[in-house]
Structures are given as C-alpha cells and as structure tokens.
Amino acid sequence: MKRTTFTRKEPPPLKKVALTRKTPLRKRSPKRAKYMASPEREAGVAHMLAVKALGCMICGAHPAEFHHEGKPRNDMRGLPLCPSHHRREYGEQAYHYSPKAFYDRHGSSADLLARVAAML
Secondary structure: OOOOOOOOOOOOOOOOOOOOOOOOOOOOOHHHHHHHOOHHHHHHHHHHHHHHOOOOOOOOOOOOEEEEOOOOOOOOOEEEEOHHHHOHHHOOOOOOOOHHHHHHHHOOHHHHHHHHHHHO
C-alpha cells in the first residue's frame, strides 16, 4: 500500500463585517441610573447574594437563583430556588411553569418569604 502525503489547504480568508445594531440600545432613565448607584442597590445585591448562598429552599440544591417575589419587584424580597424549581423549561415543579401550582404545593408567598427570613 502506497502512502501519499497529505497537504493541508488554506481556509478561505474571513470577510470583515462591521458589527452594528439595527436599533440603538435603550438608555437608562435618570431614576433607574440613580437607583443603580445608590446604597439601597448595594444593600439589595448583598441581600440577594446571602439568600442565594442558602441553597434551594425546596430541595436544598446548590447553586440557587434569586427569584423576586411580589410587586413591585424588590431586591429585598425573594426566594432561593434551584434552576429546576425556578425555570419554566424544567417542567411542572418549576415556579415559572405554573406559579399557582407552585404556591399550592409549597405554601403562599408570605409563608415562603417568612421561611427565608428565618433561614437568614
């Protein structure tokens, strides 16, 4: 069996394409920008990290995601949920699949927030 030498062909040169957006990014409102730079926001971020460090309040799994509870949304009110108890794509046990079924299974929003406060 005769061996032949393998010659590698050069790939074609890449075309340079300018990266531009069709629509400009939305600017932050002055109210939002003020909040993002405030001590309240820093306290909210610290609280969210502490809640996430608890692990999922349903199954105890790590890592946990912070689920904001109530309206208006507030960084000081939230639940630590693992992705399978939080995200819709994981099925029936997830909060975003059916919030009503989630509350029926695990208790009301006020009860869950009280459990989180007790865990902290």
